[in-house]
Amino acid sequence: MANTEPMTQRVELATVMDRFAVDGLVTEYAVAVDDGDWEAYRRLFAPDGRADYRSAGGVEGGAEEVAGWLAQSMELFPMRQHLIVNRRLRFGSLDQETGDTARVQADYINPMRFAGQDGGSTAPDFVCGGRYAFGLVRTDLGWRLREVVVQEKWRRAPQPGREPAAG
Numbered sequence: 762m763a764n765t766e767p768m769t770q771r772v773e774l775a776t777v778m779d780r781f782a783v784d785g786l787v788t789e790y791a792v793a794v795d796d797g798d799w800e801a802y803r804r805l806f807a808p809d810g811r812a813d814y815r816s817a818g819g820v821e822g823g824a825e826e827v828a829g830w831l832a833q834s835m836e837l838f839p840m841r842q843h844l845i846v847n848r849r850l851r852f853g854s855l856d857q858e859t860g861d862t863a864r865v866q867a868d869y870i871n872p873m874r875f876a877g878q879d880g881g882s883t884a885p886d887f888v889c890g891g892r893y894a895f896g897l898v899r900t901d902l903g904w905r906l907r908e909v910v911v912q913e914k915w916r917r918a919p920q921p922g923r924e925p926a927a928g
Contacts, residue, residue: 776852782904783850783863783897790895790906791843791869797835799828807898807905817889817913824906840874840883845893863904865895875919889916 786805793802806812806824813821820830835841848867869892872885896908 779852779861779863779899779904780850783865784848786897786904786906787845787848787865787867787893787895790909791845794831794835795841795843797832799832802828802831805906807900807907810906810908812906812909812911814911816891817911819911837876838873838887839876840885841871842873842885843869843871845869861899862907863895863897865893865897867893867895869893886919887917889913891915 789801790805793799793805803824810824811822812824812827814827814830815821819834820827822830845867846869848865851864853862853864868890870888870890872888874883874885875887891914892912894908894910894912895906897904898907899905
């Protein structure tokens with residue numbers, strides 16, 4: 762009987778490395794949006810990558826179009842902090858020779874602060890939460906986003922006539 766232990770260990774190590782790379786890409790997505798780094802946002806996507814923010818009142822389209830929409834709409838919120846948690850990852854294979862695929866479902870909560878709020882508070886006055894569905898593909902440049910779908914499940918916005926939270 763042949764010894765397959767070293768091969769199995771290499772496969773398991775490759776899977777662990779892929780998990781770290783995919784997790785890092787999801788984190789870089791959140792950082793790019795929070796920091797307003799739209800060039801970094803675009804670089805996270807495969808050439809055919811798309812994003813769908815319609816459930817949150819946004820647009821659906823290619824990474825370039827969506828980055829433009831985000832750049833404009835996020836001007837309302839100079840303070841934002843995505844927290845992406847409960848990440849569930851599944852790997853798959855493509856029928857083509859271009860590489861592997863991965864799917865990540867992850868929950869998010871996103872506190873933000875409206876621009877121009879007086880009083881010196883830094884506390885968020887708008888919070889939303891929901892679920893991301895990320896589709897990823899391995900490319901020659903590493904893992905890239907092929908698809909991002911936002912499913913906003915809830916939001917809390919300031920109540921008219923109510924003071925924003927003190928920070």
